[in-house]
Amino acid sequence: MNTSGNAFAASQxxxxxxxxxxxxxxxxxxxxxxxxxxRNIYAEFPPQCIIxxxxxxxxxxxxxxxxxxxxxxLFLPAAAAFTPYVKANPYVCRVHRRxxxxxxxxxxxxxxxxxxxxxxxxxxxxxLERPPTWPVxxxxxxxxxxxxxxxxxxxxxxxxxxxxxxxxxxxxxxxHPTVLDGCPQLP
Ligand SMILES: [Zn+2]
Numbered sequence: 256m257n258t259s260g261n262a263f264a265a266s267q268x269x270x271x272x273x274x275x276x277x278x279x280x281x282x283x284x285x286x287x288x289x290x291x292x293x294r295n296i297y298a299e300f301p302p303q304c305i306i307x308x309x310x311x312x313x314x315x316x317x318x319x320x321x322x323x324x325x326x327x328x329l330f331l332p333a334a335a336a337f338t339p340y341v342k343a344n345p346y347v348c349r350v351h352r353r354x355x356x357x358x359x360x361x362x363x364x365x366x367x368x369x370x371x372x373x374x375x376x377x378x379x380x381x382x383l384e385r386p387p388t389w390p391v392x393x394x395x396x397x398x399x400x401x402x403x404x405x406x407x408x409x410x411x412x413x414x415x416x417x418x419x420x421x422x423x424x425x426x427x428x429x430x431h432p433t434v435l436d437g438c439p440q441l442p
Contacts, residue, residue, distance in 0.1 A: 281437070286441060289435070291430040292426055295341040295343075303437070308433040321338050332401055376397075
């Protein structure tokens with residue numbers, strides 16, 4: 256029995272749609288089950304919000320994708336600077352952009368306050384012959400503020416977080432299914 260004709264017909268029916276062929280040309284980004292793999296700097300994201308899948312009013316938002324920071328950060332806040340990361344430039348809608356930028360701003364404000372409370376009083380104490388006592392309070396306050404920043408960094412919700420990072424690739428969960436559909440399968 257010759258089934259090659261049927262097989263050919265079936266392959267025609269299952270031929271990739273325009274969307275899928277577009278997905279195949281997308282570079283340095285892949286789908287691995289329910290996760291998206293993005294390569295550092297080079298990943299080309301589909302033009303829709305990675306969180307809600309919306310296609311209108313989306314624009315790219317540079318992100319540093321890290322694994323969730325562990326409790327280690329509470330003992331050594333400086334460890335935050337040494338965790339591996341992947342730079343990505345996904346598309347996000349207005350709502351998710353606003354939420355993420357607000358959260359980033361609060362984190363930076365806490366860190367800036369901690370540094371200012373530490374460095375400012377140090378300069379005052381070293382520069383004056385008879386320094387007032389209040390800079391010492393500033394110094395003392397810088398420690399809890401720094402811990403506040405570390406806790407915030409651990410606990411805050413983020414637009415994207417990596418499940419794991421291998422070399423220059425990040426495996427990212429929580430991506431909208433339609434965005435995953437727009438990415439080529441992991442070869
Ligand atoms: Zn969105």
